[in-house]
Amino acid sequence: MNLKPEIAARFEELQSIRRHLHTCPEVGLETVETVAFVKTKLDSFGIGYEDIGVNSLLAKVEGRGPGKTVAFRADMDGLETTEETGLPYQSSTPGRMHACGHDGHTTTMLAFARYLADHHDFDGTVLLLFQSGEEGFDGALKIIEDGLFEKYDIDCMFGLHNWPGYAENQIVVHPGPCMASEDRFDLTIQGKSGHASVPHLCVEPFAAVADFIKGAQSVVARRISAHDKAVVSITQVHGGSAYNIIPGTVVIRGNVRTTDSSVQDIIEQSLGRLAEGVAAMYGVQASFNYHRKHPVLVNTMPEPAIRAAARVVGKENVLTDELSAMGSEDYAFFMQHAKGCFVWVGNGKNSPVIHNSKYDFNDQVILVGASFFAELLEEVLPQS
Ligand SMILES: [Zn+2]
Ligand SMILES: [Zn+2]
Structure with missing residues (x-):
């Protein structure tokens, strides 16, 4: 020394x-x-x-x-x-x-x-x-x-x-690259609340939530090159208040890390498309917000x-x-x-x-x- x-x-x-x-x-x-x-x-x-x-x-x-x-x-x-x-x-x-x-x-x-x-x-x-x-x-x-x-x-x-x-x-x-970027996203799934016994009379949000979470896991595996590095993590799911009520709204939040800004673009687009897709499939409304917190160092x-x-x-x-x-x-x-x-x-x-x-x-x-x-x-x- x-x-x-x-x-x-x-x-x-x-x-x-x-x-x-x-x-x-x-x-x-x-x-x-x-x-x-x-x-x-x-x-x-x-x-x-x-x-x-x-x-x-x-x-x-x-x-x-x-x-x-x-x-x-x-x-x-x-x-x-x-x-x-x-x-x-x-x-x-x-x-x-x-x-x-x-x-x-x-x-x-x-x-x-x-x-x-x-x-x-x-x-x-x-x-x-x-x-x-x-x-x-x-x-x-x-x-x-x-x-x-x-x-x-x-x-x-x-x-x-x-x-x-x-x-x-x-x-x-x-x-x-020395340290990763950090991005944060919020997805609000809006359905229609009602009695748990009659889901067909409500617009149930959880099926869309489940498909979004499952789909998000495949973004890194299927959309990002094996030579690039990325992490997509779901970190919060908020929704529901009772055993017998289908809630109207569920909020999902998550965190994204990459070491390449072009990978950030792919992930933002993929998650946005996924949100639109599950909304169309289940007849819910999806409001997706993606915020770039820190760039790649x-x-x-x-x-x-x-x-x-x-x-x-x-x-x-x-x-x-x-x-x-x-x-x-x-x-x-x-x-x-x-x-x-x-x-x-x-x-x-x-x-x-x-x-x-x-x-x-x-x-x-x-x-x-x-x-x-x-x-x-x-x-x-x-x-x-
Ligand atoms: Zn610290
Ligand atoms: Zn520190």
Whole structure:
């Protein structure tokens, strides 16, 4: 391991920052106290910043002369779940937990910021983005809508996520798709309610519901190439209230994951056609709504990330053939506006998975991640 000595020397200070953040998770776009804390740290480093999006923060470090603008992003939000680690620094708020390690990502970015305060011998500008609302609250979109890419001509952008199941000295870089898209759909089947004894006098919705669910299972098997990846899951069915009433309405909801936007199109069309088909067959009305929540996260600049990672953890510990995850990440929205790369840093082979109530961020990732960002900067901006 070849950590930046100036970053590694601050381990105890960084660990205490991370553990402080861990005690006070904030959810969604309401990262008010976290932002205030980050501001006090940036003030102490002498680094300027501006508010952006909703409770997100953009710090700026100018180099020695003009050049490209490179952005780095960390997410800051926790989750609505109750922590069960029993750690001395566990969340002080029941029902809220840093269960995805965004406390660690925030600290990693602060470690990188502190490093940059002493190392701005590059040509160009570095932007450090501290983002709210990654966990399904459109935090990245709020920043883009607030004009990030209009205010700054960002040449490339980088980010990381800790990843349980890989060792602390492993970095995973996907050349191409890294994380899946997430789409959500709602189907409302409208029939006509009535007494359970006389279905012929009602318009019974459940037969249509059953055929839709069964048909949805065959979309991936029969409509998607065996070379592509996709998941269609039915996640909710709501309808009915009594043993002896045929309900008028049933609502079905589901979730779709792919790593190719053309596959998203096929699935949306197929499910829509299926909804129309079951409606015609059973004489019900079908109202189908398909919402694209997160795009596919595609890495367009894996090479500098691979070289930078190799300098930190050694070539043999940079994994470039790993399967992409079917989970999604709203960092994907940034990649629709700039080139860049998003990597995984191992959180420990035996770490509980993210979003688990016994999960904890591995503080070693702060040193690996910040050293990786520092090496990456040397890759993309000339330095003396
Ligand atoms: Zn998460
Ligand atoms: Zn996360």
